[in-house]
Amino acid sequence: MNIYRVRPLANGMLARYRENLRKSIYRVLVSGSRGKTGLVLDIYDILYNRLGESGVKVLGKVTGDRPRFRYDGEEWVIDRGDKPKNPMLDWENGGIIAEFPADIYVFENQSIRKYTNGVIHRIFRPNIEIIPNIRLEHAELGETLEEMAHTFASQFYDLEYVIYAETIRENFEATYPILEEYAIKYGVELRVVDVPEGQLDILGIERVYIVQELLDIMGMEPLSMAEFNHIVHHIMARLRPRYSPWGFKYIDIAKVNDPSSTRMVYNYLKRNYSGPIYIFAYFRGDRADRTRFFIPFFEDIFRDTRVEKVFLAGRYYRKVKEVLGGKAVEFYDLEPEDMLREVASNDGLLVFMVNGVHHEVDMVRELVETGPVPAGEEVRSAEASREESGEPL
Amino acid sequence: MEHVLALDILVLMVGFVVGYLYYIKYRTAVGGVIATPFLVIYVVKEPAIILSTGLAISLAVVALEIVHDRYLIYGRRAFYVAAFISMIVFLSTYNWVGTQISSAFTSLIGGIIAYNMHKEIVSNGDYLRPVLVWMAEFLTVMLIAFIIYLMAGVITI
Numbered sequence: 001m002n003i004y005r006v007r008p009l010a011n012g013m014l015a016r017y018r019e020n021l022r023k024s025i026y027r028v029l030v031s032g033s034r035g036k037t038g039l040v041l042d043i044y045d046i047l048y049n050r051l052g053e054s055g056v057k058v059l060g061k062v063t064g065d066r067p068r069f070r071y072d073g074e075e076w077v078i079d080r081g082d083k084p085k086n087p088m089l090d091w092e093n094g095g096i097i098a099e100f101p102a103d104i105y106v107f108e109n110q111s112i113r114k115y116t117n118g119v120i121h122r123i124f125r126p127n128i129e130i131i132p133n134i135r136l137e138h139a140e141l142g143e144t145l146e147e148m149a150h151t152f153a154s155q156f157y158d159l160e161y162v163i164y165a166e167t168i169r170e171n172f173e174a175t176y177p178i179l180e181e182y183a184i185k186y187g188v189e190l191r192v193v194d195v196p197e198g199q200l201d202i203l204g205i206e207r208v209y210i211v212q213e214l215l216d217i218m219g220m221e222p223l224s225m226a227e228f229n230h231i232v233h234h235i236m237a238r239l240r241p242r243y244s245p246w247g248f249k250y251i252d253i254a255k256v257n258d259p260s261s262t263r264m265v266y267n268y269l270k271r272n273y274s275g276p277i278y279i280f281a282y283f284r285g286d287r288a289d290r291t292r293f294f295i296p297f298f299e300d301i302f303r304d305t306r307v308e309k310v311f312l313a314g315r316y317y318r319k320v321k322e323v324l325g326g327k328a329v330e331f332y333d334l335e336p337e338d339m340l341r342e343v344a345s346n347d348g349l350l351v352f353m354v355n356g357v358h359h360e361v362d363m364v365r366e367l368v369e370t371g372p373v374p375a376g377e378e379v380r381s382a383e384a385s386r387e388e389s390g391e392p393l
Numbered sequence: 394m395e396h397v398l399a400l401d402i403l404v405l406m407v408g409f410v411v412g413y414l415y416y417i418k419y420r421t422a423v424g425g426v427i428a429t430p431f432l433v434i435y436v437v438k439e440p441a442i443i444l445s446t447g448l449a450i451s452l453a454v455v456a457l458e459i460v461h462d463r464y465l466i467y468g469r470r471a472f473y474v475a476a477f478i479s480m481i482v483f484l485s486t487y488n489w490v491g492t493q494i495s496s497a498f499t500s501l502i503g504g505i506i507a508y509n510m511h512k513e514i515v516s517n518g519d520y521l522r523p524v525l526v527w528m529a530e531f532l533t534v535m536l537i538a539f540i541i542y543l544m545a546g547v548i549t550i
Contacts (some may be wrong), residue, residue, distance in 0.1 A: 090464075
């Protein structure tokens with residue numbers, strides 16, 4: 001495995017960064033709320049397969065749980081050192097651009113604040129920005145959809161093209177006029193992706209049409225059937241529940257951590273799965289904004305007869321518990337194994353939701369994936385796990 | 394002395410309220426939370442301080458633009474740059490301005506405001522708006538503070 005270690009930018013690296021950025025033809029920044037990682041990787045795969053042999057260099061970089069990039073057909077894992085959750089945007093992005101010259105750079109926008117969003121634009125100098133959607137997620141990018149649209153649109157000043165693909169009508173109506181206003185102000189061509197009505201309920205399907213639009217901007221042939229299938233395969237793979245050795249199906253949609261997208265996946269699952277649904281929802285203490293955004297979603301879950309129980313874990317979820325009424329179960333009141341046995345005995349579907357990045361979620365996920373612990377082996381309870389991590393109970 | 398301290402705290406409170414209202418209205422916090430009202434407290438008593446602080450803000454904002462563009466530095470590291478420039482400018486102009494205020498914090502105010510201005514410029518891609526909003530906020534607090542100190546007899550015309 002190739003490993004790229006992030007380090008401070010020495011003077012020579014800064015010069016190479018500037019040179020490589022200047023020589024590149026396209027710098028595509030993928031921003032917005034959902035589906036950035038998959039989109040970057042699909043764009044990279046398609047461009048590399050089309051152009052790699054002709055000597056055109058393409059680099060696709062993603063962040064999230066597993067920061068990495070693909071270059072010249074190889075995958076590189078990004079090693080951020082001791083503070084993987086708190087990266088230096090300049091060292092990481094500037095360093096990769098400096099050391100990997102490319103004709104086309106496709107980067108995932110890793111910022112979750114207005115300021116760092118501006119910093120990323122200044123470092124990367126994109127000429128094309130793709131915004132797959134705008135959903136309420138990080139309050140520091142905006143408390144409302146309109147504010148988030150302002151945050152993204154205020155960085156249009158250096159761009160030539162923006163591709164926008166929001167498929168939720170109310171989100172589109174709230175955000176599009178703002179994006180259009182800034183696009184006119186800065187002379188940017190704003191292209192809106194048109195997803196056919198019949199496909200709107202497939203989360204992420206807009207990715208196909210975004211790539212079509214990007215290829216059109218780059219003056220390339222439309223997607224072939226094989227390329228189309230490649231993208232659709234990636235989209236559908238994420239929506240397929242897996243079997244647990246406990247004897248039930250489960251799906252982890254905690255990475256989809258905005259309520260609008262979660263609702264779309266949830267509705268898709270309801271249509272394609274007939275049994276009772278159990279939800280494991282984890283609320284992070286440092287993501288109180290996200291918890292707040294999810295309250296209306298759980299109000300609907302309370303009324304949804306398909307949902308048997310919602311297991312609540314994490315911190316500061318009192319309001320969610322209130323709106324869920326009798327469906328709410330405190331995860332800390334039972335052993336994890338009891339929760340899983342109950343789902344299995346009712347042939348339920350267990351859905352991980354809201355937050356996926358926490359050691360307690362990892363612990364439950366591991367338990368679901370590995371199955372019951374053989375008799376005699378130690379079983380760690382959720383409380384024991386918390387005590388080990390030093391978190392207050 | 395206690396009388397003046399109470400007035401200073403009153404001006405701080407006024408500064409917070411005005412800052413809050415400006416933030417709600419314009420969604421920018423150019424001066425930060427405390428820097429603008431503190432600057433007002435010092436300037437009302439020694440108007441010449443506005444010269445060194447104004448110069449510190451201007452130079453630090455320009456320096457941050459250059460440093461950010463040249464070395465990609467941002468965030469906390471950018472704040473240190475702004476703070477150093479502000480302190481150096483303040484020290485360099487200390488005798489020229491002829492200030493009697495001995496608080497070291499005064500030398501930092503320009504840096505704090507410059508860093509917040511830099512954040513707003515980068516966040517919104519707009520140079521003019523943050524400057525204008527901050528000037529309006531500063532003048533509003535200044536006017537109210539001036540009236541408060543004048544009525545209390547701390548300053549005279």
